Amino acid sequence: MKLMLILALVAPVISHFAMAADQRQKPVAASAPSPAALAKKGDAERGKQAYVICSACHLPSGAGKADGSYPQLAGQHAAVLVKQMIDIRSGHRDSPTMYPFIQEITDPQVMADIAAHIEELCIPGNNDRYEGADAAQQIAMGKKLYEQGCIKCHGKNGAGNEEKYYPVIAGQHYKYLLRQMTAIRDGTRNNINKEMVKVIENYSDAQLVAISAYQARLSMPGVMCDKDGKHK
Numbered sequence: 105m106k107l108m109l110i111l112a113l114v115a116p117v118i119s120h121f122a123m124a125a126d127q128r129q130k131p132v133a134a135s136a137p138s139p140a141a142l143a144k145k146g147d148a149e150r151g152k153q154a155y156v157i158c159s160a161c162h163l164p165s166g167a168g169k170a171d172g173s174y175p176q177l178a179g180q181h182a183a184v185l186v187k188q189m190i191d192i193r194s195g196h197r198d199s200p201t202m203y204p205f206i207q208e209i210t211d212p213q214v215m216a217d218i219a220a221h222i223e224e225l226c227i228p229g230n231n232d233r234y235e236g237a238d239a240a241q242q243i244a245m246g247k248k249l250y251e252q253g254c255i256k257c258h259g260k261n262g263a264g265n266e267e268k269y270y271p272v273i274a275g276q277h278y279k280y281l282l283r284q285m286t287a288i289r290d291g292t293r294n295n296i297n298k299e300m301v302k303v304i305e306n307y308s309d310a311q312l313v314a315i316s317a318y319q320a321r322l323s324m325p326g327v328m329c330d331k332d333g334k335h336k
């Protein structure tokens with residue numbers, strides 16, 4: 105009786121870890137976003153209060169960090185934000201740094217509120233960029249690749265597509281972009297888009313540098329911050 109009880113308690117934990125390990129070896133397609141959080145209409149005012157827990161890493165402006173450790177979030181589509189929160193919360197996207205903090209957000213309404221607040225923030229646009237002596241060549245090479253393989257989903261200005269959960273890329277940090285592009289190509293990021301992997305799976309490291317250099321220069325008119333840190 106006692107043993108059965110222990111087994112019953114432990115089994116879901118074991119299967120959780122088994123699943124996490126399995127996912128790490130074998131990247132799986134994007135998870136279905138939680139209908140509960142996505143069905144909620146977010147309240148940006150309330151979200152601003154709840155965002156305090158996030159701003160320690162992503163900063164109050166949503167600018168993240170130039171070293172690429174914490175991504176730029178400002179201006180991201182609410183649906184994309186909710187999806188990423190859910191994926192990281194469930195271990196479907198691996199982030200040991202953010203994982204314990206997102207466990208605190210249990211209410212789908214709070215998730216929707218936070219996403220509504222972040223989406224309203226203007227994109228700072230003073231993000232980390234590739235600044236090497238050959239920057240002009242890298243950006244030109246990256247532009248060609250982007251136009252061939254990425255524009256149809258992420259758009260000319262890196263605006264993505266909210267309905268399809270295609271993220272905004274504009275204003276993102278170069279080092280973060282390079283890290284994500286590498287992880288997506290090499291299968292170490294779990295929540296991926298299979299169509300996107302088909303485009304980049306044969307890219308060389310040099311091509312990933314070029315395409316990240318180009319993406320970090322993308323800018324979305326009307327969503328970028330002006331010099332006072334407000335929307336234009």
Ligand code: HEC
Nearest residue numbers: 157158160161173174175185188189199201202205206218
């Ligand atoms: C302790 C630091 C930390 C805290 C606190 C934190 N995050 Fe994160 N967050 C990260 C890191 C690190 C990543 C990047 C994970 C990776 O490298 O793949 C990330 C990634 C994200 C992403 C995915 C961004 C993208 O472009 O794909 C979203 C969305 C996000 N965080 C939202 C939040 C929200 C909302 C909160 C508050 C509820 C929060 N984070 C709290 C560290 C943190």
Ligand code: HEC
Nearest residue numbers: 134253254257269270271284295296297299300303304315
């Ligand atoms: C078929 C549509 C599609 C194509 C083509 C595509 N992507 Fe993506 N991309 C996505 C989706 C969807 C995600 C988010 C995956 C998820 O969360 O499950 C994504 C994620 C990303 C991210 C991570 C964003 C972040 O904030 O973490 C970057 C960077 C990116 N794509 C760049 C590119 C580039 C560069 C190309 C071209 C080489 C490309 N994508 C081609 C759909 C696409």
